[in-house]
Amino acid sequence: MAEVAVEELYKIFPDHVVAVDGVSFHVRDRGFLTLLGPSGCGKSTILRLIAGLEKPSSGKVYVDGRLVNDQHPADRDVAMVFQSYALYPHMNCFDNMAVHLKLRKVPREEIQRRTRETARLLGIENLLHRKPKALSGGQRQRVALGRAIVRQPKAFLLDEPLSNLDAILRERMRGDLKALFSAMGATVIYVTHDQVEAMTMSDTIAVVRAGKIQQIGSPAEIYHNPANVFVAQFVGSPRMNFLRCTIESGRLTFGRHDLPLPRAVVSTVGLPANVLLGIRPEHLTVLREATPGALEAQADLCEPLGAFTILHLRLGENAIAALVTPEDAQMGGRRWVEFHGGKIHLFDPATEERLKY
Amino acid sequence: MQDLGSGMLRKGCFILATAGLLLFSVGPFGWEVLTSIKPSSEIAQSPVVYVPSRVTFEHYVALFARRDFGGYLVNSAVVSSLATLLCMIAGMLAAYALAKLNIPGSPLFLVIVLAVALVPPIILLIPLYEMMRWADWINHRGALVLPYAALNLPFATLVLRAFFRQIPQDLLEAARIDGFTRVGILFKIIVPLSAPALATTAILVFVFCWNEFIFALTFITTDAYKTIPVGIAGLSGVTSPYEIPWGLISAAAVTGTLPLIVLVLIFQRRIVQGLTAGALKG
Ligand SMILES: Nc1ncnc2c1ncn2[C@@H]1O[C@H](COP(=O)(O)OP(=O)(O)OP(=O)(O)O)[C@@H](O)[C@H]1O
Ligand SMILES: [Mg+2]
Secondary structure: OOOEEEEEEEEEEOOOEEEEEEEEEEEOOOOEEEEEOOOOOOHHHHHHHHHOOOOOOEEEEEEOOEEOOOOOHHHHOEEEEOOOOOOOOOOOHHHHHHHHHHHOOOOHHHHHHHHHHHHHHHOOHHHOOOOHHHOOHHHHHHHHHHHHHOOOOOEEEEEOOOOOOOHHHHHHHHHHHHHHHHHHOOOEEEEEOOHHHHHHHOOEEEEEEOOEEEEEEOHHHHHHOOOEHHHHHHOOOOOOEEEEEEEEOOEEEEOOEEEEOOOOOOOOOOOOOEEEEEEOHHHEEEEOOOOOOOEEEEEEEEEEOOOOEEEEEEEOOEEEEEEEOHHHOOOOOEEEEEEOHHHOEEEOOOOOEEOOO | OHHHHHHHHHHHHHHHHHHHHHHHHHHHHHHHHHHHOOOHHHHOOOOOOOOOOOOOOHHHHHHHHHOOHHHHHHHHHHHHHHHHHHHHHHHHHHHHHHHHOOOOOHHHHHHHHHHHHOOOHHHHHHHHHHHHHHOOOOOOOHHHHHHHHHHHHHHHHHHHHHHHHOOOHHHHHHHHHHOOOHHHHHHHHHHHHOHHHHHHHHHHHHHHHHHOOHHHHHHOOOHHHOOHHHHHHOOOOOOEOOEOOHHHHHHHHHHHHHHHHHHHHHHHHHOOOOOOOOOOOO
């Protein structure tokens, strides 16, 4: 396997559609980078630029330390798994998987051995003689994966490979894929709009919005220190709550409520007067009795998820959601909400960037 | 009750319409077949004899014994096959480039192709004749093969382009990553996937070549290279200048049409739709 890097990558389609807007990142050997972002943010385009299916408007693509901008897709030695799987309908699964090796003039016995080995790894040995149309979605997905794995490429590019599977299969494949790729020591660039996939599978996540990388870091970093409001909203479910506050005499004030500033804030100097407070639903504790430091709220609505329930509360004019145990979930009535001091995020309402303090 | 009645009415209308259409299109050919197996005396008889009193193959025998109709068949087959092959190869390449390669200016090129397709071939007759004379290709099969292929090229290109466009882009991109060359993609991916379209287009081109008359009449004057349509036309006035040998002509027309029918029947089996099913998720 090998490392992959892109530098100041731009892709501008006709009519000034800026699909990729100055993207740089580096995936170390055996690294697993996920490009996470909403539909249309340019994730696939980044992948296609690395694969060589599109020419960058400017910028550089490196595979294994070599500049590959002018290389044909096949010569870059990266394998791609398409969202649609893109299996050749007129070939059986064996040929679908073996086609690259055949074109590379690999000896016949080796093709047989490697293809069967890969098929065994993926549990599709008994499907090798079938045509893709005689397979289920999950089986097709495995064949598409097998076609990439059998090549032993320098890196894998996966474009939403799980999005066409049902929820149960997707969950299983998530674990399977992670185990598979780490066993192979593979370098992977993975595209998804599913934050759960991103959080569970990757060692690095790049959150993309409108062709720009918003933040790049480990899943924990992205979750605990979102760089801006977009990242904070996009990662985490249920979504982070936001409250518009002012800083008055060292306290965060909104409506008739106020909270102490996070302990990390040593000085309010340099902080704007208005800030956006972000707190995740899982970082709120909902109490039935008045408690010092807890804010009084009105319970509005419950959304049971099974293990947890999302409790929607009214905090003055603000609506917030909290994650509570089903026993605590009851609509109506007064509640007291405790904010976990260390988990409060502050953003600049103008730039939506995380405030530095 | 009313539903049943109107349903039956609709069915009746459908059968009637189908029968009418069938009569319209198959009728003349049926008449031709009947004429070809009638004794000469019954052909010109009035009132018309529809069903021959006895079946005779004298016209067919005469066709092959007295005239070199077998030779015409061979000529037609050779010229039409070569022209179709040439046309399909060029058409496939052009259609692939237009449908899938995103070449700048292809929309303009497409308009030109369409414009060329609208030019009546007869306009080209005299210039082509001059060219063939210059190339010393009069009475050469190439004088038919090349123009036939060229005349059908716009049609083949446009039809194939429409089919190629339906092939998912992902599939071709996967092929590029797998290491196929552009030409490899055409012949290993696109062609197998559009086999039905290719067969249909090839048949239509072949039929055109098989039936073409005016170029064949003009560019070929020796009997040895004549094609069937010209051969049939030459049958009038063989027996005597005052008599049209209807029996002979009918036999020739039937013989000349049979290969086409056989060809269509063979390829009809091959036209298997749904080959692309399973390429994508659904
Ligand atoms: N060939 C193209 N021509 C013009 N615009 C394009 C082309 N390909 C992509 N785009 C545009 O570039 C932007 C990014 O597209 P891209 O396919 O990379 O998004 P994505 O993040 O993969 O979205 P999704 O999650 O829906 O797959 C979109 O606005 C899209 O319309
Ligand atoms: Mg995409």
